[in-house]
Amino acid sequence: MLKTYKYRLYPTRKQKEKLDWTLNICCILYNSALVDRKNHYERDKRSLSYGKQAGILKHDKSIILYLKDIHSQVLQDVLIRVEKAYKAFYRRLKEKNGKAGYPRFKNMGRYNSITYTQSGFGIDAHGKLTLSKIGHIKLKLHRNINGIIKTCSIKKEIDKWYVCFSVEYEPAAKKTVINSVLGIDVGLSSFATLSDGDPIDNPKHLRKAELRLIKKQKRLSSKKRGSSNRNKARLSLSRAHKKVSNQRKDFQHKVSRRIVDSYDAVGAEDLQIKNMVKNHCLSKSISDAGWGQFLSYIEYKAEEAGILYMRVNPRNTSQECTCGASVPKTLEGRTHSCPSCGLIASRDYVSALVVKQRAINKIRQELPEYTLVETGSMDDIGYGDIAALKSIPSLKQEALQFIGE
Ligand SMILES: [Zn+2]
Structure with a gap:
């Protein structure tokens, strides 16, 4: 069985820049892979496979040199995501008799994670997370990992960074x-x-936080559209949402x-x-x-x-x-x-x-x-x-x- 362990990361300013840059490049790769598939389909009425796209990527890497600054598995994983989006699209086509939304382009803000699918990551002697092409990032390991780590994803949530390990483990024997x-x-x-x-x-603290959330929501709707104050209020609201959601999760995990x-x-x-x-x-x-x-x-x-x-x-x-x-x-x-x-x-x-x-x-x-x-x-x-x-x-x-x- 698979289980996900999530930990907060504390990257330095430079590491944040590198992570943001990596996300942006992966987002561009994702969208251009979608375009390639679309064009290919319109021309040949046949789908472009993951294998073909991986071949194109390999070729691109010999020309676009900065792609070498991203771990190869992280790039491949972008193509795997495109493949998954396409498979889901075809499945929806079948289910809905030909009516299904085409896989969407992602904008920079929405493309918020990268994945090391097998290697290129680890935990060093100082307890930091090592990521190939990015560095040693401070990590808060608040609980131990039981099982074998399969993949490692780095995720940005608003302005905070997290690492998610997908771990395979043996469940306990059934109590009969x-x-x-x-x-x-x-x-x-x-x-x-x-x-x-x-x-x-x-x-109580959760109920209070939920009340604060309602206040922030009201404050946001009172601000003028397009104003910088509105932007500030929106950011503050989404931070508060995240915080409440984390507090709720924490409470529910304990119970x-x-x-x-x-x-x-x-x-x-x-x-x-x-x-x-x-x-x-x-x-x-x-x-x-x-x-x-x-x-x-x-x-x-x-x-x-x-x-x-x-x-x-x-x-x-x-x-x-x-x-x-x-x-x-x-x-x-x-x-x-x-x-x-x-x-x-x-x-x-x-x-x-x-x-x-x-x-x-x-x-x-x-x-x-x-x-x-x-x-x-x-x-x-x-x-x-x-x-x-x-x-x-x-x-x-x-x-x-x-x-x-
Ligand atoms: Zn009774």
């Missing part, structure tokens, strides 16, 4: 004995709620790590199905994107660790009780109160419990290779048994209340 199952509900009132009773909220480290199986609602059911509004789709990212972090961390990750049917998770009774609620109704078994708890918490139940049912019915030991589920202990519920340490008391107490 399941001692603990977690259900996750992604909700509206908090970021997510877990079936162990934990509501997870976006951290997903904690979850995968604590459970043998994790179930979450299948958001793709959920989206088809629910109506669309902008803020909703943004938060959905956040959940999608969060669940994808759990999914790949689970795969790495040999943990079972399941998507369960999201239908009516908020309208059902753990006892199976239907408990209808409006979108505003935050409390679950079951007339059948007497369970009163927060809406999202009960949803998480229902998700957990569905995950357990899925293991029982569809995944015979797993052995289920988990006993914390409601139907294992008899959902009406209040005393038994209280004795389960994983269920937090503040999340549960029962009639008659």
